[in-house]
Amino acid sequence: MNKLLSVVVVACIALLFSGIVNAQAEQQIKTEIQKRLGANVKVKSVTAAPVPGLYEVLVGNEFFYTDASAKYLIQGEIIELASGKNITEQRQADLNRIKWADLNQANAIKTVRGNGSRQLAVFSDPNCGYCKRLEKSMQQLENVTIYTYLIPILSADSTQKSKQIWCAADPYKAYVDWMINGISPSGKSDCNTPLDKNLAFAKTYGITGTPTLFFTDGSRFPGAVQIADIEKKFSSLK
Secondary structure (H helix, E strand, O other), X not given: OHHHHHHHHHHHHHHHHHHHHHHHXXXXXXXXXXXXXXXXXXXXXXXXXXXXXXXXXXXXXXXXXXXXXXXXXXXXXXXXXXXXXXXXXXXXXXXXXXXXXXXXXXXXXXXXXXXXXXXXXXXXXXXXXXXXXXXXXXXXXXXXXEEXXXXXXXOHHHHHHHHHHHHOOOHHHHHHHHHOOOOOOOOOOOOOOOHHHHHHHHHHOOOOOOOEEEEOOOOEEEOOOOXXXXXXXXXXXX
């Protein structure tokens, strides 16, 4: 019994020591990579990749890889051949994921179709052409609740339009009238709006382009996503 206990203790110490060594190696690589990339590039983290001898480097919201000596920076994807799993793509998806509960629904324009059982959040700029395309195609969705968060990031006019849409008697109608029918929003723009809060949220979660969609599992879809892909995602959430 004492011998078994000794083996377990030694194994635990070995694992702890290994973890410390790995952490030190990762920190050294991070320091070296940061030095070589310069102060204008922020290296967020360096961790061991699933491939021996490679390390995952997170710069901004993008993944790169390097060797143990930090001599090379590799741009590309790691794919596990046995399963076909794109490990880099999965890591990117995990990085972009948010908690659905972090979205303050009071700051969004809400519309419900049918039983509203399927939920979707969209970050949109009123002057974004891709947002207009997406909004038009999303009219096909049934049994859905859509939360539209206005983030005026393209121009000063985007801010003005966002304020007028939010301050309208029926914000969703004003939004659709503009995005689909080309009817410019009018009326007051001096009511209290959540635009600053939406912009702060976008900055915190790295939402730099519109449209950006989020589903209840926290997954993020950037760009004017095809309706077929939205339906496929909804189906995977059941």
